[in-house]
Amino acid sequence: MAGSQRYLRYILIAVITIVVILFISASSGVGPGGQYTQKATDLLKDPGSIYKGSQDHTVLVKGSDSEPVVSEDAKLPQHTEGSHLPTQSSSPNPQSSSLGSGQNVLPSKAPGARMNATFVTLARNSDVWEISRSIRQVEDRFNHAYNYDWVFLNDAEFDDTFKKVTTSLTSGRARYGKIASEHWGFPDFIDQEKAKKVREDMHERKIIYGDSVSYRHMCRYESGFFFRHELMQEYEWYWRVEPSIELFCDIAYDPFVFMADKKKKYSFVLSLYEYVETIPTLWDSVKGFMAKHPEHIVSDNSMGFLSDDGGISYNHCHFWSNFEIGNLNWLRSQAYIDYFDHLDRDGGFFYERWGDAPVHSIAAGLMLKKEEIHFFNDIAYYHVPFTHCPTGEQTRLDLKCHCNPKDNFDWNGYSCTKRYFEVNKMSLPEGYEKEQ
Numbered sequence: 001m002a003g004s005q006r007y008l009r010y011i012l013i014a015v016i017t018i019v020v021i022l023f024i025s026a027s028s029g030v031g032p033g034g035q036y037t038q039k040a041t042d043l044l045k046d047p048g049s050i051y052k053g054s055q056d057h058t059v060l061v062k063g064s065d066s067e068p069v070v071s072e073d074a075k076l077p078q079h080t081e082g083s084h085l086p087t088q089s090s091s092p093n094p095q096s097s098s099l100g101s102g103q104n105v106l107p108s109k110a111p112g113a114r115m116n117a118t119f120v121t122l123a124r125n126s127d128v129w130e131i132s133r134s135i136r137q138v139e140d141r142f143n144h145a146y147n148y149d150w151v152f153l154n155d156a157e158f159d160d161t162f163k164k165v166t167t168s169l170t171s172g173r174a175r176y177g178k179i180a181s182e183h184w185g186f187p188d189f190i191d192q193e194k195a196k197k198v199r200e201d202m203h204e205r206k207i208i209y210g211d212s213v214s215y216r217h218m219c220r221y222e223s224g225f226f227f228r229h230e231l232m233q234e235y236e237w238y239w240r241v242e243p244s245i246e247l248f249c250d251i252a253y254d255p256f257v258f259m260a261d262k263k264k265k266y267s268f269v270l271s272l273y274e275y276v277e278t279i280p281t282l283w284d285s286v287k288g289f290m291a292k293h294p295e296h297i298v299s300d301n302s303m304g305f306l307s308d309d310g311g312i313s314y315n316h317c318h319f320w321s322n323f324e325i326g327n328l329n330w331l332r333s334q335a336y337i338d339y340f341d342h343l344d345r346d347g348g349f350f351y352e353r354w355g356d357a358p359v360h361s362i363a364a365g366l367m368l369k370k371e372e373i374h375f376f377n378d379i380a381y382y383h384v385p386f387t388h389c390p391t392g393e394q395t396r397l398d399l400k401c402h403c404n405p406k407d408n409f410d411w412n413g414y415s416c417t418k419r420y421f422e423v424n425k426m427s428l429p430e431g432y433e434k435e436q
């Protein structure tokens, strides 16, 4: 009997202990101030409240119904190393900054405000795997910490595979737009027969894309319309990304913020000479525009980059437009629209094969002040067949670059980047001779 009473006492003590433990764990939901800690659903709605400095941490992904939803990523504790970011007051370009070793750690989520900016890609459904490679690189090297939107534009409807794959890769909202037929096609003033003969002739002469109609529509669209697409209207800044590009270094600051702070409007990483056969009369058309609209030509321009004889002829130097970070308001300005309309009327997009690279570059060279054009030495980039690998070993190490400096095209005789430095009276970066 005494034995069974002892057992009963043990059981009673065990029950009381369990009740006390349960009570303590339940009351731990009440903070010292008597406030309840957030429920999981609240945390998902407001992840910033637990992840320090993370007002911008909500990662938006685009669902099929276009509504932003919180991704799984936002639920994970964020590791923020904002204090290692280079300050935005000095240029991140190593020519004008002194970045020390270890300063350029790319945080998993960058603190601070975001610009009104987006990536933009023109692509076909068949480009899905090539653009996926590009997106992955841009996200890994930069955007996973910034979550900027990505606008995809196409002259046809994007298919489900394209949308599914690219949405899964982008950390910001992925948005898909169809191009209006009036922005992609032959304008009514183009003589179709004449245009066809040009294509046949260029085919004979084996000029790259010389016989392609769609390539011409693409070049005209990139020259005059992408910034007017409905989806692009809400943004002020864009970063153009093409299929199959590579980024070789971390980008541990926000180039959009840099552009805005430094009052830049257009930027590049690679420059070169245009294929002469594709633009025989482009400069004549530009001269016609300059005569008609002298009010759009700024005095402190980059004519020295474009011409060796004060504007009589074009030296074919241009910024390679498959990479661009730029200001959309500039492209939507009356000056740029007058320029594009003038060139378009002269018909060279179809009677020749004018590319958007010389078209944008000439516009930037004549209608922007010299200091409004920026060379991003620290954005390492490849688009077949050229590489921009930052000059300066310390920069490459700081930014965890994996490009071979010997591949850098900048100081090669076919690049115009040296000319850009001269025109802007910038001293050539240390070590450039070794890369010539």
Ligand SMILES: Nc1nc2c(ncn2[C@@H]2O[C@H](COP(=O)(O)OP(=O)(O)OP(=O)(O)O)[C@@H](O)[C@H]2O)c(=O)[nH]1
Pocket (backbone or CB within 6 Å): 121, 122, 123, 124, 127, 153, 154, 155, 156, 214, 215, 218, 241, 242, 243, 322, 384
């Ligand atoms: N929707 C659509 N996009 C196109 C078309 N042609 C080209 N593009 C896109 O326009 C951009 C430029 O085309 P590319 O074919 O890369 O032209 P490129 O850079 O001069 O030539 P590559 O050396 O082949 O890269 C890329 O983002 C393409 O995906 C087209 O007919 N329709």
Ligand SMILES: [Mg+2]
Pocket (backbone or CB within 6 Å): 242, 243, 322, 383
């Ligand atoms: Mg390309």
